[in-house]
Amino acid sequence: MTVNGWQVSGYTHLRELGSGASGRVVLATHDATGTPTAIKYLVGDVGADASFRNAFRGEAELLATIDDPNVARLYEYVESAQGAAIVMELVNGVSLRQMLRANGPTDPESALYVLKGSLLGLHAAHSRGVVHRDYKPENVLVTAEGTSKLADFGIAMPVGREAGSSVTGTPRYMAPEQWTGQAATPASDIYAATAVFYECLTGRPPFEGQGIIVLRDQHASAPIPTDPAPPPVHDLLRSGMAKRPEERPQPAAAFLDILEATAVAAYGPEWEERGRRRLAERAALLALLFPFNDPAGGGTAVAETVLTESSGFGGPGAGTAGLGAPRGRRLGGAQKALVGGGLVALLVAGGFGLSYASLEGDPVESSKDTDAPVVTDTPSAPVDPTTADPTPPLPPTPTSVPTATPPAPTASVGDTPTTPGRTPTPSRTPTRSPSPSPSTSPPPPPDVSPPKIGRSAASPTVIEPGTCPYGARSSTISATAEDDRTPVEKLRVRFTYTLNGATNTVSMFPSRSGVFHGVLGNLPYPKVITRIPVRVEALDAAGNVGAGTVIYVTLNNYCTPG
Template identity: 60%
Template sequence: MNTWAVPGYTESRELGAGGSGRVVLAVHDATGTAVAVKYLADRLRHDPAFVREFRAEARLLGGLHSPYVVGLYEYVEAPGGAAIVMELVDGISLRAVLKRSGATDPEAALVVLKGSLLGLAEAHRAGVVHRDYKPENVLVAQDGSSKLVDFGIAAGRGTQPGVAGTPAYMAPEQWQGEPASPAADVYAATATFFECLTGRKPFAGENFAELAVQHIEAPVPESEAPEPVRPLIRRGLAKRPEQRPENADAFVVELEGVARAAYGPEWEERGQRKLAALAALLPLLFPSAGAPAAGTTALATTVLPPPPPPVSWRPGRRGWIAAGTALVLGAVLVFTAEAIGASPDSTSAVSAFATTSAGPPGSAAPSSGPSPSGSASTSPSPSASVSPSASVSPSTSTSPSPSPSASASPTPTPTPTPTPTKTPAPKPTVVVGSVSVSLRAGTSVGQATVSLDAKGEPVTVVLEWFLGNYAGDLRVADGSNSLTARSGTLPPQSHTFTRGAGCYLSVRVTTVPAAGNTSDTATQLIPRCQEVPR
């Protein structure tokens, strides 16, 4: 395991971990400022696509200055690893709150929606689309305020970075590979709002194909929400982007009008108190539970050069999904599941850079706090292809500390300008002869080994995890993850159980394009259980 740490910080404990990295709580040695450090996973830092995505996330955060978006101190890249140093706010994920409460009061749900919409609005004004708004990426602070985190798969407005996101919250046009637009973020925010109100997602498809068809064709389930807020559900989940508010700013205006008319002028104060009360039921999940944050909150801004125009990818006709092949599209989605794999350590040098200029103190913004499954809000994926062009020597880079005494004015971060989409050249034919999987189960972690017989370009491999009451029981999904690979035996893929029920762990592996044998499934009895007859 890589032990590289960002110089100048003392780490105290891990806040969470996911398939693409981990987040740790640390203190800046020179000032005592508590920070959250997001590290790119060892197995990904040797993949240029993932490193480019990680850099792009740092560049984006450096250009967003809002109390509703996580703040950036610095980005550091060295031969030993890559890390984003972010401002820490004591908070927990909305997913943790919903897991504990099931649903929230309408006023609390409106507060969640407004706070995170204001974070989206800052990104939309900068020409950025988040593309992965969901409860895991909304942070609830101790005072009941809500804020937005994790821009790992964000893209420039109007670009076509490919099909990516979390299926339960993806807008119809996002399933179809349409250009990134703020209206898609409005859709995802409304889906999360619906979940806060009802305790369930708007659509409950059991696989990618069902979800795609439901999001594209099924009626908006507005009748399940409280009557006063149904206009927001109806507008935000409209099937066509032009039928929704055009961006987060416009949606906030509509939200405030509906909330005031339905619940009076004090709705926001009451909702924030209710949300704070729900968060207070989970005291051990706050970062301060293990090590109280101390120090000042000074914000430094990392200035990176503008990225080159992204190369887009777009699926074929919309009829693919309506015909039931949405599984092919959905399988290339980016997931933040528990699937950290190991990769051989490399001694090759990686260019290090962290051009940081200290700025004036900024408003507190959230870090990527722990989710109920223990996953960090880290989701860089190779679905977009922006990358910086600046680098310095391959030695560890140091940058000005996040000190409140710094007085230099920050240089504005250039905003990427959407450019005409280029049509990619035809790719060689990819043939997947077969796929197979073997599984080992521990008391809380499973490890799958996948073998792939393929020819041509790299293949997308999707692993779906299940817990059940008998061998081969695939009724209770427990997460999924995906990776790209070529023919051969792949590095073991690990998964930490997120559910307590069930004595059998199963994994189903599929590929894009589909393998000759379509899929393979393996099941193992969890050691803590005894054999249960079917």
């Protein structure tokens, strides 16, 4: 498999994972170590833009030095006459964009936890002189453990020219100074991170004007829309999205201190763990959408390679010639990183395999509209709690060390000696176990009590048809369930909803906190705005069915404009 007739040497392509405006992403393995990687071939204006290459070339060397748990590492930047490519770390997670599209806005603690991880990653980059330039939900990866990583540093796309200035970035999250053609700074990244924080809280970006000019004016002069967000974080929003860059908290570590104080005061000292846990639960809801499974995953492979001056950075044929030279140009020290650093030690937690998910991919359908790469680990298919065997396998019986004169073995009735040369030991008649005394207690009464359903909820309560590109297209239905005899993990929980005269059923699965979750989404366009009734039901081991109260999710008959 090649991209425009060219591929990075030293790697074997497996398959394409996604494509978008800035690049095309291919799953590949590093030939020297067998480590899975994601290679993003920069296409269109990015791959062919000499000014981009000149700016990114030196920065790639700095990016390769960032080894921070909140940053997805760049391992190698490669140039050739056919284009440019970056080799990236694989991350066990899904993009924040996918999460918001599938499940709507997050709770405040989860949004704060995402912002904290982003500020930590930005601080690591800013301290080395690297600015992200294009921070947006597509470039924030939430892992299966609930932590987050930043991806795609320095690969901002030009969005047009206005008033003679080049505007680069993603309009919904660009700081006011970027709209005038000024270079992005750490303050610009802080503005964008705060704008994404607002979207986590509300489900929508802070400004949604129609067209570039309207968006520019909103970012430059419109009041910061704090009202839809929880009051405790209003000051965070005003600080991070201040119109003038010098009025924003800087560096990112200073903003982090303000965030910590705000979060503890509003939500208590345990806010961080709760936020991380809920993000992990949201990521788990999207696990089946990961497109790549590695059933053999689960171990750690370490390879050894001798690097010499002649080997260059990337194996045979890499070379160090300038741009346009036959053998291309490589920056980033890929083999050192792959062999001695983070990517070799791919610990697959909880039996997860490796996978990649498109950053801008549709959370329900297979995506091909990737704007920036996301690489994830794929959990194996979830176990149905109603059918799983709860009894763990017995451990192997330890082998005892025989003494010098072992006692003669005893055999049960019917044992036949099979070892030649040994005198068979006579069989012993086993002593019959005494019969249990008949119980005089009356049998328990039949189970006729249905399970009890706790408060049901939907988040968000307003969604759009599944083919819409921007608004929330699915809602997470959650509820608690309990029964007087059947353990919670043995209950079969589902929700039903009625749309267009048909009743549909969706299974729900428990999270680690004991709350059952299911996803209502990917719905067709209705003729009119429709309120969908949703009811959670639970079935116990005796066949009794309990039902909760009806809640409603509104399905709009239009799409949020881009």
